[in-house]
Amino acid sequence: MPLDHVFAFAFFMLMTGAAGVMLRRNLIVVLMSVELMLNSVNFAFVGVARQLGDSAGHVMVLMIFVVAAVEVAIGMAIVVNMFRQRESIAIDNFNVMRG
Amino acid sequence: MDAPFVVVAILNLAFVLGFLINMGGMLTWVERKQGAVMANRIGANRAYIPIPLPAKGGGIRWYKRFTMIGLFHALTDGLKMLAKEDYTPPFVDKFVYNIAPWFAVVPALVTFAVIPFGGPFQPGIMMSDVLGVVGLNSAADVIHGFFGDTTYQLQLANLNVGLLFIFAAGSTGIFATALAGWASNNKFSTMGALRGASQMISYEVFMGMSILGLLVVYGTVDMNLIAQMQGDVHFGFIPSWGVVYQPVMFFVFLTALMAENKRVPFDMPEAESELVAGYFTEYSAMKMGLFMMAEFIEIAVISGIMVSLFLGAYHIPGVHAVTDSWYWAQHPELTAANTFWGAEVPHAVVIIGRVLSFLIKVVLFCWLQILTRWTLPKFRYDQVMRLGWKVLLPISLVNLVITAAVVLALN
Amino acid sequence: MSEDKFGRNEDFPSIVQAQLLPQPAYQGEFTEGSLFTYRNPSKLTWMERLYLPAILSGLKLTASVFFGNMAQWTIWFFKWITGRATEADKGATTIYYPDVMRPDFSPINRGKHILTLRENDDPQCVACYMCATACPAFCIHIVAGEHPDPQIEKYPVRFDIEIDKCIFCGYCEEACPVDAIRLTPDVHLVDFKRERMVYDKEFLMSWNPTRSQEEHVYPGDRPRTSD
Amino acid sequence: MDASTVLLYLFTILAAGGGVAVVMQRDAVHSAVALLFTMLNLAAVYALMQAHLIAALQVVIYGGAIVILIVYIIMLLDVRSEDAVRWFRTGWLVALPMVLLFALLFGRAILPVSARASTESLLTGDIPCVGGAKCEQVCDDGVDTDGDGLTDCKDPDCGRHMACYGTVESVGGHLLGPFVLPFEVSSILLLAGIVGSILLTARQEGER
Missing domain, CATH: 1.20.120.1200 (NADH-ubiquinone/plastoquinone oxidoreductase chain 6, subunit NuoJ)
Structure with missing residues (x-):
């Protein structure tokens, strides 16, 4: 798989994730879309690492794994907290701070 | 990909799948029969295959005593599951409901792919040994010519990340519980799914923790290499099996694996006395059968994992094949040969003996698991969690630190 | 095995007596003239909370039973080959239930109903509806008719019991003023069709208590007069 | 293909x-x-x-x-479940320019570079030494060639070798070699995650 195809797929997945983040109302789906964006980056890293024959890209992917795991743990804690306050996780219900 | 490699791979696949599926069927019978024998009962003995015999006064008499001590109950179980009505309740989430059973079966079957069940072998030499004894020398030459002296593995997939692959497959198995429970749209199922998910995630944590000590000892996650490293003998009589290095973790890891399998005493997600059937309450016919089959296959898979990590895999102490490259590299003063306590034996004897020893160990472990299942009462939910987080996790952490210190000191 | 006049195991009275005795309380003692004492179990020690020693001792127990029974089965197998095996050689306490009844199966069990007969083979029942009224499951249905004999007021034209609804409480037996309905110990009341679980008068008027193992006929298998 | x-x-x-x-x-x-x-x-x-x-x-x-x-x-x-995914939302006002911007960046900056780099993989079975420095010469012989205590795939020098690329030894060698500081820091991040999620979800005393 040539590198520009790798980048094209990664770009497509990144944009899918970004669209999910901006267009979905369900907070959990928004978090899932963020995971999708992180995965597209992982994909690009693995593709480039394969192209360059350098395992450093894999180390970077491992770091992103750690970040993703922490992000989901914290994100889910926040979701649970928000659900306790409003009995809902639709982000439209959390617009109190809006001017 | 040359032809001999493909042939060996297909034979391996046939062996693994045949072994697992048959174990899954047999264990349904073993479970009942062993439970009966342990409780002074007789157990399953009614299913029979009718045999027509000529009656005395002409006509046919059906002989109905061909029961084979109840072995056909496994068969009738399968037939019953297939023949029953596959009812999908109207309130379930159809898509998730239908895919959930596959998340139970596929990981259970796939996990066995990385377990070495006979070690490295030379099929050409082995087959010509066997055929030479029978007297088919020309056929032996043909097969020897086909395979050559090349060494192949009696293992489905020789992965570099073997042990991680087992963990990956195991973690995918959690989805069966979670998705089945959620899709059933039933309070019992959802409770079972919540319990199952939390129990399996928790026990996966210290399942990884408890095996780390062994990984420190072996220094690899390659199952093939781990198996080979257990072929040595210390001081002439102590086999260098994992259970010798990590006796405590043997029990902890076994506990974790049994908790992953969700059977008594860890049957919180199913809990007949509280949750009807837990996460698969709404399932019927073969979909429910897939869950049951996965459970029984997993007994065999757990035994395979335990044997290959802790009980010397396929090794018989003191028996070495010419293909054990790790062993011969450790002992440069010896010349590579097929030895049985020093005596030279044919290659085929060693390999067949090894496969048999692996199978016997696996069967013994299956027996131990079923013994446990029929001995212990079930834990309460909080007891399961406390045992996991407050007892087994600290033990495995302390063990890891001690192991690392000892390994560092010895190096 | 000797049996008493009810066909029971000779140990049966002692078993009943043992169950009637006051049972000792959990981890407490019972002495005559004193009150029961209940003690909660003490908190588990650290060693006990590991569960492992207790589990291993339990496994030892069950494994010893297992191997003992396997030895017995092995002996049975060799006897079976020579054709001298008996059921007792299996070493199991199992009774093949529907084929073999326990000797202490209680003769005062409440099972299938029977309508008692007069001397001329008519049912004793006078269709007074007492049993149908007393029935908590509403499973008795009676249609009354005028009896030709002026001494007897009524007789049941139909007397149906939905045996699948019946809870075998015995209230009909208690309520009957003429001892026309009784409950027999027969508990093998099974069928494959729900319609056949309605027992009509003719069927209720007969009962074969000496059903042998070879016949092994369930009530639903018998020809029904009203079918 | x-x-x-x-x-x-x-x-x-x-x-x-x-x-x-x-x-x-x-x-x-x-x-x-x-x-x-x-x-x-x-x-x-x-x-x-x-x-x-x-x-x-x-x-x-x-x-x-x-x-x-x-x-x-x-x-x-x-x-x-949501009644419907509302596709016409104000989020588009942000989403569209962002997608356009990224597409522009992708087309202008990344594609030419990646097209230039679109050669075959650089994985080799040859000696991967660069610039005459001392390094692991042969990666599948079980011998520590350069004498730094790391044999074969465990030596980061071998990361580019066909037999080593992507294996546990190779990536682990990188993790505990040049990248040991990020590796250790990530454990602190994980600890922060654990503590943070417990702190967020734990109920205060008196809370329902």
């Missing part, structure tokens, strides 16, 4: 399709199943790209930890 390349494209397309399904599904659990599908396909892609360790960890971490946590929270909170 050989079989593995075809499979690579197939799994990549399936992963991208799964990503679209994550965003399009109305029900949160269906989104989670689609996310799992994406993760498993990506793991297959990584395995075909010879990143074996990453492939296994992708399934363990994303499949076994992250997606299951998401499913667990969905079950715990009893989230109802």
Whole structure:
């Protein structure tokens, strides 16, 4: 798989994730879309690492794994907290701070 | 990909799948029969295959005593599951409901792919040994010519990340519980799914923790290499099996694996006395059968994992094949040969003996698991969690630190 | 095995007596003239909370039973080959239930109903509806008719019991003023069709208590007069 | 195009399709199943790209930890499905310019570079030494050639070798070699995550 195809797929997945983040109302789906964006980056890293024959890209992917795991743990804690306050996780219900 | 490699791979696949599926069927019978024998009962003995015999006064008499001590109950179980009505309740989430059973079966079957069940072998030499004894020398030459002296593995997939692959497959198995429970749209199922998910995630944590000590000892996650490293003998009589290095973790890891399998005493997600059937309450016919089959296959898979990590895999102490490259590299003063306590034996004897020893160990472990299942009462939910987080996790952490210190000191 | 006049195991009275005795309380003692004492179990020690020693001792127990029974089965197998095996050689306490009844199966069990007969083979029942009224499951249905004999007021034209609804409480037996309905110990009341679980008068008027193992006929298998 | 390349494209397309399904599904659990599908396909892609360790960890971490946590929270909170995905939202006002911007960046900056780099993989079976420095000469002989205490694949020098690339030894050698500081710092991040999530979800005294 040539590198520009790798980048094209990664770009497509990144944009899918970004669209999910901006267009979905369900907070959990928004978090899932963020995971999708992180995965597209992982994909690009693995593709480039394969192209360059350098395992450093894999180390970077491992770091992103750690970040993703922490992000989901914290994100889910926040979701649970928000659900306790409003009995809902639709982000439209959390617009109190809006001017 | 040359032809001999493909042939060996297909034979391996046939062996693994045949072994697992048959174990899954047999264990349904073993479970009942062993439970009966342990409780002074007789157990399953009614299913029979009718045999027509000529009656005395002409006509046919059906002989109905061909029961084979109840072995056909496994068969009738399968037939019953297939023949029953596959009812999908109207309130379930159809898509998730239908895919959930596959998340139970596929990981259970796939996990066995990385377990070495006979070690490295030379099929050409082995087959010509066997055929030479029978007297088919020309056929032996043909097969020897086909395979050559090349060494192949009696293992489905020789992965570099073997042990991680087992963990990956195991973690995918959690989805069966979670998705089945959620899709059933039933309070019992959802409770079972919540319990199952939390129990399996928790026990996966210290399942990884408890095996780390062994990984420190072996220094690899390659199952093939781990198996080979257990072929040595210390001081002439102590086999260098994992259970010798990590006796405590043997029990902890076994506990974790049994908790992953969700059977008594860890049957919180199913809990007949509280949750009807837990996460698969709404399932019927073969979909429910897939869950049951996965459970029984997993007994065999757990035994395979335990044997290959802790009980010397396929090794018989003191028996070495010419293909054990790790062993011969450790002992440069010896010349590579097929030895049985020093005596030279044919290659085929060693390999067949090894496969048999692996199978016997696996069967013994299956027996131990079923013994446990029929001995212990079930834990309460909080007891399961406390045992996991407050007892087994600290033990495995302390063990890891001690192991690392000892390994560092010895190096 | 000797049996008493009810066909029971000779140990049966002692078993009943043992169950009637006051049972000792959990981890407490019972002495005559004193009150029961209940003690909660003490908190588990650290060693006990590991569960492992207790589990291993339990496994030892069950494994010893297992191997003992396997030895017995092995002996049975060799006897079976020579054709001298008996059921007792299996070493199991199992009774093949529907084929073999326990000797202490209680003769005062409440099972299938029977309508008692007069001397001329008519049912004793006078269709007074007492049993149908007393029935908590509403499973008795009676249609009354005028009896030709002026001494007897009524007789049941139909007397149906939905045996699948019946809870075998015995209230009909208690309520009957003429001892026309009784409950027999027969508990093998099974069928494959729900319609056949309605027992009509003719069927209720007969009962074969000496059903042998070879016949092994369930009530639903018998020809029904009203079918 | 050989079989593995075809499979690579197939799994990549399936992963991208799964990503679209994550965003399009109305029900949160269906989104989670689609996310799992994406993760498993990506793991297959990584395995075909010879990143074996990453492939296994992708399934363990994303499949076994992250997606299951998401499913667990969905079950715990009893989230109802949305009536419909509202596609006409003010979010488009942000989304469209961003997509355009990224597409522009992609077309202008990344594509020419990646097209130039689109040669065959640089994985070799040869001696990977650069600039005459002392390094592991042969990577599959079980001998520590350069005498730095690390044999074969465990030496980061061998990362580019065909037999070593993407294996546990190779990536682990990198992790505990040049990248040891980020590796250690990531453990602090994990600890912060654990403490943070407990702090966020633990109920205060008196709270319901």
